Amino acid sequence: MPQTLLAVMSVAAILMIGNVLIICHELGHYLAARANGLVAERFTIGVGPNLFRLKDHRGTVWSLSTLPVGGFVAFAGERDRSRAGGYAALRPTARMMIILAGPAANMLVAIGLYACILAGRGETTLLPIATTIAAGSPAARAGLKQGDLIVAADGAPIVTFADLGAFLKARPDQTVDLRIDRQGAQLDLKPRLEARHSNDHDIGYLGIEAHTQGYRQLGLGQILLLAPARAWTVLSLTVTGIFSAVTTGQGAGQFTGMIGVAHLAGEAAASGPIQLLALTALLSVNLALMNLLPIPVLDGGAFLFCLFEWIAGRPASARVQELATRTGVAAIAGLFALSTFHDLAGFGLFQWLPK
Numbered sequence: 001m002p003q004t005l006l007a008v009m010s011v012a013a014i015l016m017i018g019n020v021l022i023i024c025h026e027l028g029h030y031l032a033a034r035a036n037g038l039v040a041e042r043f044t045i046g047v048g049p050n051l052f053r054l055k056d057h058r059g060t061v062w063s064l065s066t067l068p069v070g071g072f073v074a075f076a077g078e079r080d081r082s083r084a085g086g087y088a089a090l091r092p093t094a095r096m097m098i099i100l101a102g103p104a105a106n107m108l109v110a111i112g113l114y115a116c117i118l119a120g121r122g123e124t125t126l127l128p129i130a131t132t133i134a135a136g137s138p139a140a141r142a143g144l145k146q147g148d149l150i151v152a153a154d155g156a157p158i159v160t161f162a163d164l165g166a167f168l169k170a171r172p173d174q175t176v177d178l179r180i181d182r183q184g185a186q187l188d189l190k191p192r193l194e195a196r197h198s199n200d201h202d203i204g205y206l207g208i209e210a211h212t213q214g215y216r217q218l219g220l221g222q223i224l225l226l227a228p229a230r231a232w233t234v235l236s237l238t239v240t241g242i243f244s245a246v247t248t249g250q251g252a253g254q255f256t257g258m259i260g261v262a263h264l265a266g267e268a269a270a271s272g273p274i275q276l277l278a279l280t281a282l283l284s285v286n287l288a289l290m291n292l293l294p295i296p297v298l299d300g301g302a303f304l305f306c307l308f309e310w311i312a313g314r315p316a317s318a319r320v321q322e323l324a325t326r327t328g329v330a331a332i333a334g335l336f337a338l339s340t341f342h343d344l345a346g347f348g349l350f351q352w353l354p355k
Contacts, residue, residue, distance in 0.1 A: 021109065022073055027073075028103075028104055038172065041059070041060075041062070042073070043061070044073075045071040047070065050063045050064065051065065051066055075233075092310035097304040103299060106284045106285070110282075113281035117274060123222075127213065128149060128159075128210060129212040142189045142191035150181075151178065153167045154178070165186060172194070175192045193205055235279070238289055241287065295331055297332065301324065
């Protein structure tokens with residue numbers, strides 16, 4: 001693909017993904033505020049002069065700005081505790097609920113996207129195709145050949161290699177009836193399994209390995225269980241990676257900034273809708289996690305201030321909040337600059353510098 005076209009797709013894809021995720025994040029804050037009786041003053045998409053604005057019957061101004069980059073929701077009395085019915089006048093637990101609703105919305109988006117991927121493509125799995133056959137094994141003696149697809153065992157359908165493994169392990173020293181698909185032709189083989197000792201009991205041994213990946217279709221119940229598990233796995237791996245990078249430095253080079261993410265978005269868009277959905281789900285999880293960092297300008301920092309107020313019975317002093325906010329802004333600016341430098345270095349922009 002030409003680099004110019006990839007660059008255009010990268011910009012378009014990251015704008016689309018970023019705006020969708022930020023709008024969902026802000027909608028989480030908005031809906032949680034509504035649940036606590038708080039009315040938003042503004043819900044803005046993008047930055048710059050307004051292209052469109054509408055005021056609803058609750059008094060919330062919904063607006064679309066010129067530059068489609070990000071968005072925000074603003075509440076009355078965000079810093080004025082004396083304003084009755086304002087955000088700052090809410091009890092700390094209500095504010096904590098509103099704060100956490102943004103990251104929670106991003107996690108729900110990720111779960112929904114993983115559910116769409118699982119419904120459309122299925123789950124990645126090993127197929128019951130004989131990739132390797134051990135010499136002298138029951139499979140070899142029965143005539144099983146490399147590339148044979150095992151479609152049934154004793155009349156029960158076999159969909160994955162795990163299905164086959166569970167079937168075989170339960171039948172040591174037994175003869176089994178395997179239905180084989182060999183280049184479109186159906187045939188039956190009857191190997192007699194050997195017994196192998198494992199974990200204090202015998203299991204059936206056929207003597208094949210499988211390395212061919214494919215997809216298996218899932219039912220609605222399986223999708224509803226696997227989609228949250230997939231989102232949680234991504235979240236756990238990301239947290240583990242960040243902890244490892246901070247404490248040991250291992251894996252620090254794998255983190256990317258906005259430029260790198262935009263490049264990945266362009267490649268995902270060019271690869272197809274499944275890849276774009278998968279990247280969007282990954283970024284949604286990362287956006288939720290990033291906002292939970294204990295930095296005052298992010299949701300995590302705001303949550304800590306509310307938690308302190310709830311426990312201490314009083315808010316942190318204005319000086320402490322101002323100092324923490326400035327420190328947080330500096331930390332985010334530093335992380336942004338560092339990640340941008342890392343991305344540019346990865347694209348070879350600084351190769352001309354003397355070594």
